[in-house]
Amino acid sequence: MGVYPWVAWFAFRRYTAYPLGSGAEALTNTVFGFIRASVLIALWRARPGLGGYDTADAVTFCFLTQALIGPVQVFGGMELTERIRNGDVAIDLYRPTALQGWWLADDLGRAAGSLLLRGVLPLVAGALVFPFHWPGPAGAAAFTVAVTLGVLVSFGLRYLVTLCSFWLHDGRGMDAVALVLSLFFSGMTVPLVVFPGLLGTVARGLPWAAQIQVPADVYLGKHTGTGLLGALAFQAVWAMALLAAGHVLTGMARRKLVIHGG
Amino acid sequence: MRAEPGMIEAEDVAKSFTVRKRSGRLRRTRTTLDAVDGVSFTVRRGEFVGYLGPNGAGKSTTIKMLTGILTPSSGSLRVCGLDPARRRTELARRIGVVFGQRTTLWWDLPLRDSLTLIRRLYRVDAAAHRTRLAELTALLELEPFLDTPVRQLSLGQRMRGDLAAALLHGPELLVLDEPTIGLDVVSKATVRGFLERLNTERGTTILLTTHDLGDIERLCRRVMIIDHGRLAFDGGLDRLRATVGADRMLVVELARPGPPVVLDGIEVLRTEGPRQWLRLPNAVNAAAVVSALAERHEVRDISLREADIEEVLAGLYRGDHAYWCSGRPVAP
Amino acid sequence: MAVETAAEPAPGGRARAARAEPGTLGRPGRAVTMYVLLAWTWVRAAAQYPVSMVLLGLATALVSGLDAVGIALLFAHTPRIAGFTAPEVLFLYGTSALAFALSDILLGTTELLGRHVRLGTLDAMLVRPVGLLVQIATEDFSPRRLGKLIPSALVLALALPRLDAHWTAGRVAMIPLMVASGLAIFAGIWVLTASVQFVLVDSHGATKSLTYGGAFLTQYPMSLFARDFVRGVTFVVPLAFINWQPALYVLGRADPLGLPGAARFASPAVAAVLCGLAAVAWRTGLRHYRSTGS
Incomplete structure (x- = not known):
């Protein structure tokens, strides 16, 4: 067990070693935040209280999504994909550690670094320019838990997509589909509370909701008491289900590699 | 008109870079690094020249200036009678360049398609291309992997493909930057044999940088050594052994x-x-x-x-020969 | 080795022509030929897996159509946003997205310039007898990029007949003109932001603010945004000329900034100036690279 914290720590160090590139990304995330916030403000001006949000809620939600783009890697992708394509994954599979555990630890370290370098600027800039909500200490604590669970869910999804490279000749199509689902159903395109009727109900039950919408709602204090526990449980269940699926798929990938030589 | 202008004519060519270094928490100091510090030499048509030096001595910078990738800070440089940096694309049509560390082929295309593309880029007419491709295919034994995407080629195959790509347009000058790096013994032998024939039979001028002294012993009649941005030796291999007194x-x-x-x-x-x-x-x-x-x-x-050429050079690079330190100008 | 030697002199005409081509953007004819040739080679390579190619194209279409779905969702709740109806906003989306998709297909890969600098692959391109811009723009050119045209063309085709505009010959003619000048403005932005990467190799993440950010911004009416912000994207980075100003003319609307009527027709001129600046920036950047070898 001792090795995983180190994997995470090295990933954190590696990710934060070149802060300039991340800072540049954070700048773009912030600019997009401004544009999206302006659109949302216009919508809430036309429909005050839409989806149980006030204008400040909508704006805060918008900048939270921008801040979380890096940590939950909404745009998808994992370094492991390249290692599967060039065959280096064989080395990883013969390590005395679990493939999924190793990359999960790596991803947690990366997400922590990303939260630091790409999360702060959009939130601060949004708070300075627009009406904005800051959470209380309890809210912040719950938010931390929710973001961690969101990263787990995000990892679970991306790991499954990545493992498909073992079987697919060209993984780019899979990546594109995963990207569409992630962008749309996580609430990046428009908040899930704006989704009408059945679409909204379905979207709020899918794992992508656990990536951004749920942490944002926790941040905004939309869940309290047992509702809060329910929201976190929702994330935890998805995280466990996805990681279990990842475990099964890893076994299949290992067998394929051993029997067919990759 | 001058008698026979050199293929490469370098006169007091220098290249300096500005390097920013962190000194203290926020302060940065700028220092100037002379990567190439006043180098003069001439390479005549048909020569096969080895260009040696320890890592960071200025070899790659020189190569980049010769091929027009970098502009010299000072001095005058002529390759095939052209100023490389100003007339880069025109020069590109007349020289061939091979970087051992990276390919100039297209990763995702089969080698054959890469070579066809090169024909179009260099505007070689179809008939000449067919003859040359057939010849290069035979000499470099390309046939078995002509239809394989470049990313799937072994290093040795890729290097042979790169050589073919650099020669399809029939360049007068071939510049090679560590072409045998990482190759196995057989591939090395193929590449060396090919280069030797290219130089002796076809008369192509070749400038070769390498760390592989086997390349030098086998191929180069003339050796230039650069160290700390200055030309430290220019002459035949025998004279190098004798001069250094190995x-x-x-x-x-x-x-x-x-x-x-x-x-x-x-x-x-x-x-x-x-x-x-x-x-x-x-x-x-x-x-x-x-x-x-x-x-x-x-x-x-x-x-x-x-004396092994390797020892000679090791001694030179360590700087434990009086000759090395005297800074005496070298005669060609 | 019986092949005739390399020393054949270049024909005079060719040599003279090449001399007039010191940079990369010169000699447009040759550049276009080379562009088509290189792009075609990539398309042919991709076409060896036709099913994969078509599916990838469709997936790309889906990704780039997401913004239109977002706009549709907004209008599920309100008939007007910032004074504009759904067909009007979708008209803005269509013109902006079409211009951007075209520019992205033609020049989008220039955004990877910083990576080429870092990996040293730029050097391999510089020893080929073709302009650097053409080589970078065609690198890995894939027909799946054409998928980006689908949602924008589709939305534009759906929005145009639903517009409540008084169609005149001038207004009809304005539509292809605004797409063309929008394309040229985006092209200028791609090249300008790529040029910055010659000097600031890590700036790619930030330059996306202008390229993708500009594309996203111009999908919406400018009346959504703070007035000073709109001044910025009119006078500093002329994003407002991609489609907003000409669209005001097509839709017969007043300019919230109160710019004179000539501004509605200024897009081609703005595009020309921006492309000129981009050409200068590209040459300057390349010169910087070749003198510093970063």
Whole structure:
């Protein structure tokens, strides 16, 4: 067990070693935040209280999504994909550690670094320019838990997509589909509370909701008491289900590699 | 009109970079690094020149200036009669360049398609292309992997593909930056044999940088050595050995193991059982040493080795030769 | 080796022509030929897996159509946003997205310039007898990029007949003109932001603010945004000329900034100036690279 914290720590160090590139990304995330916030403000001006949000809620939600783009890697992708394509994954599979555990630890370290370098600027800039909500200490604590669970869910999804490279000749199509689902159903395109009727109900039950919408709602204090526990449980269940699926798929990938030589 | 202009004419060519260094928490100091510090040489048509130097000596910078990738800070440079940086695309049509560390082929295309594309880029007419491609295919043994995407080629195959790509347009000058790096023995031999024929039979001028001294011994009649941005040697291999005064090595095998032999002015570098390695300074007469040895010991076998180019260069790079430090101008 | 030697002199005409081509953007004819040739080679390579190619194209279409779905979702709740109806906003989306998709297909890969600098692959391109811009823009050119045209063309085709505009010959003619000048403005932005990467190799993440950010911004009416912000994207980075100003003319609307009527027709001129600046920036950047070898 001792090795995983180190994997995470090295990933954190590696990710934060070149802060300039991340800072540049954070700048773009912030600019997009401004544009999206302006659109949302216009919508809430036309429909005050839409989806149980006030204008400040909508704006805060918008900048939270921008801040979380890096940590939950909404745009998808994992370094492991390249290692599967060039065959280096064989080395990883013969390590005395679990493939999924190793990359999960790596991803947690990366997400922590990303939260630091790409999360702060959009939130601060949004708070300075627009009406904005800051959470209380309890809210912040719950938010931390929710973001961690969101990263787990995000990892679970991306790991499954990545493992498909073992079987697919060209993984780019899979990546594109995963990207569409992630962008749309996580609430990046428009908040899930704006989704009408059945679409909204379905979207709020899918794992992508656990990536951004749920942490944002926790941040905004939309869940309290047992509702809060329910929201976190929702994330935890998805995280466990996805990681279990990842475990099964890893076994299949290992067998394929051993029997067919990759 | 001048008699026969050199293929490459470099006169006092220099290239300096500004390097920013962090000194203290926020402060940064700018220092100027002279990567190439006033280099002059001429390479004539048909020559095969090895360009050597330790890492960071300025080899790659020189190559980049010759091919027009970098603009010299000062000095004058002519390649095929052109100023490389100003007339880059025109020069590109007349020279071939191979980087051993990276390919100029397209990763995702089969080698054949890459070569067809090159024909179009360089505007080689179809008939000439067919002849050259057939010839290069035969010489470099490309046939088995012509239809394989470049990313799937082995390093040796890729290098042969790169060589073909660099020569399809029939360049007058071929510039090679470490072409044999990482190749296995067989691929190395193929590449070397090919380059030798290219130079002797077709008369293509070749400039080669390498760390592989086998390349130099086998191919180059002339060697230029750059160190700390300055040309430290320019001449034939033999003259290099002589100038540096590299020591020869005497390997003796005695009848039985024993302590290092004691001879005037001779240093024993290594002993291994009955075998001993003796350093023989140039001034010492080898015959005298051998007879002195035979007088005192029972000698089974004896062999004299000329200075290895590797040792010569290692000595040069370490800077432990007076010549190296004197800064005396080198005659071509 | 029986092949005739390399020393054949270049024909005079060719040599003279090449001399007039010191940079990369010169000699447009040759550049276009080379562009088509290189792009075609990539398309042919991709076409060896036709099913994969078509599916990838469709997936790309889906990704780039997401913004239109977002706009549709907004209008599920309100008939007007910032005074504009759904067909009007979708008209803005269509013109902006079409211009951007075209520019992205033609020049989008220039955004990877910083990576080429870092990996040293730029050097391999510089020893080929073709302009650097053409080589970078065609690198890995894939027909799946054409998928980006689908949602924008589709939305534009759906929005145009639903517009409540008084169609005149001028207004009809304005539509292809605004797409063309929008394309040229985006092209200028791609090249300008790529040029920055010659000097600031890590700036790619930030230059996306202008390229993708500009594309996203111009999908919406400028009346959504703070007035000073709109001044910025009119006078500093002329994003407002991609489609907003000409669209005001097509829709017969007043300019919230109160710019004179000539501004509605200024897009081609703005595009020309921006492309000129981009050409200068590209040459300057390349010169910087070749003198610093970063």
